[in-house]
Amino acid sequence: VLRDAADVLREVSVDEAYLDASDRTSWDRVPGEDRRLAEGYARHVKSRIGREAGVPASVGVAPSMSAAKVASDHDKPDGLVVVPPGEVREFLAPLPVEAVHGVGPVTASTLAEMGVETAGDVAAADPTVLRERFGERGRTLYDRARGVDDRPVTPRGRPKSLSRESAFADATDDHERVRERARGLAADVAERARSEGALYRTTGVKIVEPPFDVSTRARSLPGPVDDPELVRETALDLLSEFADATVRKVGVRLSKLSFADAKQSSLDGWTGDGSGSPHSTGRDGQASLEEFDG
DNA sequence: TGGTTTAGACC
DNA sequence: CCGTTTCTAAACCA
Numbered sequence: 001v002l003r004d005a006a007d008v009l010r011e012v013s014v015d016e017a018y019l020d021a022s023d024r025t026s027w028d029r030v031p032g033e034d035r036r037l038a039e040g041y042a043r044h045v046k047s048r049i050g051r052e053a054g055v056p057a058s059v060g061v062a063p064s065m066s067a068a069k070v071a072s073d074h075d076k077p078d079g080l081v082v083v084p085p086g087e088v089r090e091f092l093a094p095l096p097v098e099a100v101h102g103v104g105p106v107t108a109s110t111l112a113e114m115g116v117e118t119a120g121d122v123a124a125a126d127p128t129v130l131r132e133r134f135g136e137r138g139r140t141l142y143d144r145a146r147g148v149d150d151r152p153v154t155p156r157g158r159p160k161s162l163s164r165e166s167a168f169a170d171a172t173d174d175h176e177r178v179r180e181r182a183r184g185l186a187a188d189v190a191e192r193a194r195s196e197g198a199l200y201r202t203t204g205v206k207i208v209e210p211p212f213d214v215s216t217r218a219r220s221l222p223g224p225v226d227d228p229e230l231v232r233e234t235a236l237d238l239l240s241e242f243a244d245a246t247v248r249k250v251g252v253r254l255s256k257l258s259f260a261d262a263k264q265s266s267l268d269g270w271t272g273d274g275s276g277s278p279h280s281t282g283r284d285g286q287a288s289l290e291e292f293d294g
Numbered sequence: 295t296g297g298t299t300t301a302g303a304c305c
Numbered sequence: 306c307c308g309t310t311t312c313t314a315a316a317c318c319a
Binding site for chain 3: 135161163164165166249
């Protein structure tokens with residue numbers, strides 16, 4: 001659907017994607033009006049989504065991915081927001097920090113304690129201080145709030161891990177029940193790995209004890225394997241440490257994946273382009289974010 | 295440096 | 306809104 005709206009497409013999830021529209025449109029003003037050509041492009045894409053997929057979409061057009069994300073969120077279910085280069089910072093300034101991609105509840109409340117409430121506050125803050133509090137994320141946050149983001153839109157690569165977890169209706173201290181559930185999850189992920197052509201080197205488990213006490217354990221092998229039985233055994237073994245725990249949720253994860261990358265199967269997953277060309281585009285490119293609401 | 299664990303975020 | 310899936314970064318250790 002969006003495939004022919006742009007050359008570079010990154011699907012974030014089933015209902016969200018970034019397009020690099022640099023080659024299809026421009027930021028030039030529509031003569032005499034305070035509109036950009038890109039707005040027409042976006043309107044076209046949006047209406048095609050409506051017509052061909054039958055769902056409304058929120059579209060944000062901006063010079064970077066992070067700004068496009070905020071723009072598309074800005075007028076949620078059915079919006080179209082265009083933020084031209086040079087206007088990103090002032091567009092973001094009045095918005096609450098949570099609007100910035102990468103800021104969740106924890107970061108937001110930490111910022112609030114520092115007296116930082118809007119994206120504009122972040123942009124005006126001392127980057128050194130942000131860096132001290134939040135590490136690398138602080139720097140990123142500062143840049144984002146100022147409209148600085150030169151990440152190219154790249155198609156999604158191979159997953160780095162596969163996992164499966166499931167929660168109990170209410171927490172159980174019956175370890176055998178936990179083991180039973182884990183066996184199912186182990187079989188599920190292992191099967192999924194196989195169907196996706198993934199070999200794995202690490203098997204991990206995760207347990208959540210009420211209320212939110214998360215523990216993970218993992219064990220790695222010297223080399224990649226496809227061995228469902230081993231996954232099950234390893235998972236159960238790792239779980240034995242938690243035999244006395246009260247468990248609300250249990251999960252099994254496979255990581256350090258490698259892909260045989262043999263030939264076929266793979267349903268519509270990736271279209272024929274070989275993998276691997278990171279594809280860097282110019283810094284004054286544009287990203288637009290489409291989001292569908294069902 | 296590479297392996298493991300945790301935290302936080304995202305949809 | 307919660308539960309699930311995947312990611313990134315940081316901290317620690319060997």
